[in-house]
Amino acid sequence: xxxxxxxxxxxxxxxxxxxxxxxxxxxxxxxxxxxxxxxxxxxxxxxxxxxxxxxxxxxxxxxxxxxxxxxxxxxxxxxxxxxxxxxxxxxxxxxxxxxxxxxxxxxxxxxxxxxxxxxxxxxxxxxxxxxxxxxxxxxxxxxxxxxxxxxxxxxxxxxxxxxxxxxxxxxxxxxxxxxxxxxxxxxxxxxxxxxxxxxxxxxxxxxxxxxxxxxxxxxxxxxxxxxxxxxxxxxxxxxxxxxxxxxxxxxxxxxxx
Amino acid sequence: xxxxxxxxxxxxxxxxxxxxxxxxxxxxxxxxxxxxxxxxxxxxxxxxxxxxxxxxxxxxxxxxxxxxxxxxxxxxxxxxxxxxxxxxxxxxxxxxxxxxxxxxxxxxxxxxxxxxxxxxxxxxxxxxxxxxxxxxxxxxxxxxxxxxxxxxxxxxxxxxxxxxxxxxxxxxxxxxxxxxxxxxxxxxxxxxxxxxxxxxxxxxxxxxxxxxxxxxxxxxxxxxxxxxxxxxxxxxxxxxxxxxxxxxxxxxxxxxxxxxxxxxxxxxxxxxxxxxxxxxxxxxxxxxxxxxxxxxxxxxxxxxxxxxxxxxxxxxxxxxxxxxxxx
Numbered sequence: 094x095x096x097x098x099x100x101x102x103x104x105x106x107x108x109x110x111x112x113x114x115x116x117x118x119x120x121x122x123x124x125x126x127x128x129x130x131x132x133x134x135x136x137x138x139x140x141x142x143x144x145x146x147x148x149x150x151x152x153x154x155x156x157x158x159x160x161x162x163x164x165x166x167x168x169x170x171x172x173x174x175x176x177x178x179x180x181x182x183x184x185x186x187x188x189x190x191x192x193x194x195x196x197x198x199x200x201x202x203x204x205x206x207x208x209x210x211x212x213x214x215x216x217x218x219x220x221x222x223x224x225x226x227x228x229x230x231x232x233x234x235x236x237x238x239x240x241x242x243x244x245x246x247x248x249x250x251x252x253x254x255x256x257x258x259x260x261x262x263x264x265x266x267x268x269x270x271x272x273x274x275x276x277x278x279x280x281x282x283x284x285x286x287x288x289x290x291x292x293x294x295x296x297x298x299x300x301x302x303x304x305x306x307x308x309x310x311x312x313x314x315x316x317x318x319x320x321x322x323x324x325x326x327x328x329x330x331x332x333x334x335x336x337x338x339x340x341x342x343x344x345x346x347x348x349x350x
Numbered sequence: 351x352x353x354x355x356x357x358x359x360x361x362x363x364x365x366x367x368x369x370x371x372x373x374x375x376x377x378x379x380x381x382x383x384x385x386x387x388x389x390x391x392x393x394x395x396x397x398x399x400x401x402x403x404x405x406x407x408x409x410x411x412x413x414x415x416x417x418x419x420x421x422x423x424x425x426x427x428x429x430x431x432x433x434x435x436x437x438x439x440x441x442x443x444x445x446x447x448x449x450x451x452x453x454x455x456x457x458x459x460x461x462x463x464x465x466x467x468x469x470x471x472x473x474x475x476x477x478x479x480x481x482x483x484x485x486x487x488x489x490x491x492x493x494x495x496x497x498x499x500x501x502x503x504x505x506x507x508x509x510x511x512x513x514x515x516x517x518x519x520x521x522x523x524x525x526x527x528x529x530x531x532x533x534x535x536x537x538x539x540x541x542x543x544x545x546x547x548x549x550x551x552x553x554x555x556x557x558x559x560x561x562x563x564x565x566x567x568x569x570x571x572x573x574x575x576x577x578x579x580x581x582x583x584x585x586x587x588x589x590x591x592x593x594x595x596x597x598x599x600x601x602x603x604x605x606x607x608x609x610x611x612x613x614x615x616x617x618x619x620x621x622x623x624x625x626x627x628x629x630x631x632x633x634x635x636x637x638x639x640x641x642x643x644x645x646x647x648x649x650x651x652x653x654x655x656x657x658x659x660x661x662x663x664x665x666x667x668x669x670x671x672x673x674x675x676x677x
Contacts, residue, residue, distance in 0.1 A: 106607045106627040110492040118493060129608050187457070188466055213607055214489055217469035219457035222425075226461035231426065231539040234454050247542070251602075252423075253450040253553055255546035261539040271608070272601050310466025310502040313495050314483065319633060325654035332663040339639065340671035342655055347637045349616040350559070350583060350672060 094147035094241070096138040097198050098171065099208035099221065100131040102155055102162040106213065115315045120158075127162040130209025132169075132276035133269035138207050139170045140274065141241060148172045150201055154182060154193055160292065167287035168279030174292040175201075181297055181304035186311040187215075191223030193307055196300045199228065203264055205246065210235045210268040218268075225266040232266035233259050237273055354387045354411075354441040355380055356504075358432065359404060360451055361394055366403050369447035369511040369556065376474065376514035377445060378408025383476040386442065387411060390523070391435065393428055395421035398525075405523040407516070412523045417530035422544060423451050425458055426536035433462040435528060441504050442481055448508040449555075460506045466499040468507040472613070472634065481505060490607035490630035511556045512613055554603065557586035559616045562605055562632070563598070564590040566621020566642065566661060570598050575662065576620060579669040582676060588612070588632075590622045606631035620661045624649030641665065 104110075105124040113119040127135075138149045151166040153159045154177045163174040177197050182189065198206060206225075211218045218234065225232035237256070238249035247260045248267060279287070297304060328335045328342070343350045357377045359370040366374075374390060381388040389411040390404035401412040415431050428451075436444060436459070444459075446452035448470045460467040473485040480498035484507055488495050499505040554560060561580045563573055573587065580587045589599035591606050605612055607627040617635035622628060624640070624647055632638070633652065640653035641661045650656045657664055 104489065106630075107625070108489075108492075109626065110489055112493070186466055187469075188461070191461065216488060216490065216611075217457075217467070218453050219460070219467055219469060222454065222457035223461040226429075226458050229535065232458070233425075233539065235450070251450065252544070255544060257541060257545070258543040259539050260542055265539075310464075311468060311497050311499050313497050315496050316488075317494050317496070319487075319491060319494060322633070322638070322652040322654075324651050325638075325656065327650070327656045327658060332659055333667055335657045335659065336664050336667035337671050339655055339657060340668060340675055343616065343637070343639070344675045347616075347654065349637050350675060 094141055094145040094205070095201070095203050096141060096147065096149050097201055097203045097206045098131070098134050098138045098149060098151045098166065099194060099206070100135065100151050100153050100162045100166055101128045101212045102126070102153070102159040103128045103212055103214040110318065112316055112318065115317065116313065118316060125158060125161065127165050128209050128212045130211060130269055130271060131162070133271060133273045134207040134209050135166045135169050135171060136274045136276040137239060137269055139277070141205070145241070147204070150175065152194060152197055153177070154190055156183075163292055164287050165279060167290045167292070168283040169277055170283060173290055176292065176294045177300065178294050179297045184309075184313070186309035187217050187219035187223060188310045189307045191220050191227060193297070193300065193302065194220065195224045195227040196302055197295065198224065200300075205241065205263055206266045208266070208268050210270050221266050221268045228264070230264050230266060231261040232268070233261060234268045235270045236267050237270045239267060239273065354389050354439070355384070356389045356391055356441045356444045357409070358444065358446045358452070358455070359390045359392045359400070360447055360449060361392065361397060361400055366400055367447065368516065369449060371407050371516045372511065372514040373445045373447060373509055374404060374407035374409060375517040376509070378517070378519050380474065380476055380482065381408070384481070389413060389441070391415070391432065393420045393431060401523060401525045405521045406518055408519040408521060409523045410521060411526060413526045413528050415528040415530050419530060419532055422541055424539065424541050425454055426539055427532045428455050429458045429462060430532040430536040431528065431530055432459050436463050436504060444504050444506045446506070446508045448510045452508045456506055456508050463504060464502070465504050465506045466502050468497050471507050471509050472513045474507065474509070487611070487634065490611050490627070491633045492630050510613065512558065551580070552584070552586050554586045554588055554605065554610050554612055557612070557614050559583045559585035559618075560588050560605070560612055560614045561585050561618045561620065562588035562590065562622060563593055563620050564622030565592040565596055565598070567593055567598055572662070573599060575665045575669070579618070579665055579672065582669055582672045590625070590628045592623070592625070619649050619653070620665055622649050623647045624652065
């Protein structure tokens with residue numbers, strides 16, 4: 094059972110966003126973490142490996158910053174890591190990311206590809222499904238339960254207003270919802286061991302790709318910060334007066350109830 | 351020659367979902383501005399009657415793919431049918447709701463069509479150079495990106511529910527019945543069971559009103575006072591990460607950067623302090639109300655209306671006042 098896990102280094106959830114220009118988000122001084130849902134994907138892979146044997150390979154596309162996320166995954170117990178880092182990949186869309194990652198994955202021997210259900214920075218939830226399409230294999234998103242046996246994955250996934258159960262032949266792509274498991278913390282021996290594990294950095298040329306053939310379809314024209322909300326009005330009075338006043342403001346002034 | 355603006359319509363219980371009506375309404379406006387045709391694409395089984403409903407909201411044309419194989423949503427079958435239809439007709443723009451189905455289907459279809467996809471957009475505007483531009487919140491709304499697909503066609507986007515008003519503009523659409531054939535390679539995943547949870551409450555991401563509780567709720571059973579208020583208002587009930595992490599509420603109700611991003615008309619935050627990651631998930635709500643006993647709570651800096659006080663006293667009183675208004 095060889096499992097590829099896609100991980101991404103992202104800004105911490107408590108980070109404030111600062112623009113260095115209207116086309117650039119500043120990363121200066123921002124704490125970065127492994128995308129939280131990717132931790133669930135790594136955990137799922139490690140549990141499968143513990144139960145069924147095999148190898149867990151973590152793969153990321155990004156700058157050298159992404160090494161931290163990969164080292165974290167190695168410290169949790171993944172076996173080796175692949176980072177695709179190329180100057181041509183600094184501003185890319187999901188089409189590019191999927192082409193590059195699919196190519197990197199295709200050089201590995203894999204039965205299952207896992208990732209988080211969404212990266213909390215770009216929030217597009219596109220890349221795993223695009224990779225599945227490129228590799229010609231099925232995918233299931235937002236998975237809360239997974240069982241792998243007899244060359245098949247049976248997964249429970251969230252849909253609007255309920256859940257569904259899907260059975261897919263392997264290899265397949267599965268994206269993890271938070272409730273899939275509780276990710277382990279890297280242990281101190283794990284962190285020490287991680288330093289000696291293989292972490293290979295590849296360029297586009299190493300993958301046999303040219304920047305042109307994976308060029309983005311979408312372009313960011315500009316970034317803007319949302320208009321600050323003004324603190325509004327504090328409704329005064331004893332609880333009964335305040336509640337009555339608030340209800341009438343929502344009804345007559347804001348017209349929302 | 352690319353032509354047309356398409357909306358991939360979702361249905362539930364025999365009628366078109368509200369988010370799809372929003373997309374048809376916004377699509378009709380854009381189509382008029384661009385001098386394009388608006389087409390609805392409906393996939394399912396026994397759905398022929400929905401074509402007329404799509405026409406009510408401005409569709410000039412309705413593609414109906416009506417087949418038993420499409421009765422339940424499956425990524426493979428839906429991708430197969432939709433990608434072929436796009437390939438044959440070459441629309442300029444294809445819009446999906448940013449729903450469970452839209453988020454699952456659109457990336458796969460976009461990849462097959464070699465298209466870019468703008469996910470979870472909250473606004474779109476006609477553009478001379480790029481046909482259309484989209485605004486999409488990143489980092490759960492801490493920053494907005496204006497994006498476009500300068501050259502590649504079709505352009506695709508998923509649009510967040512509640513981003514556009516529903517506007518009727520009745521037309522008698524041309525109905526095109528689509529011959530359904532699904533490639534064997536797209537049938538490898540088998541749907542074994544669908545279990546709908548009969549909560550009777552609107553999903554958080556589609557709710558027009560949300561009543562949310564934080565750590566100040568203190569105990570899981572105390573959420574009943576928020577549910578009572580929600581019942582009166584026809585609202586969904588959400589929770590902050592602090593409430594979820596303290597075991598007061600299940601993760602599926604979490605609003606914030608690692609939960610759901612919402613933009614209801616009214617968001618009532620009860621006992622929520624207002625951490626950055628929570629504000630990110632509800633910042634774009636039209637009206638925010640905060641009820642918190644701590645006058646220094648960060649939530650008051652974004653609230654349109656606030657009450658400093660004990661939520662256990664105020665919320666039941668507010669419920670009674672709302673009942674009077676609704677009566």
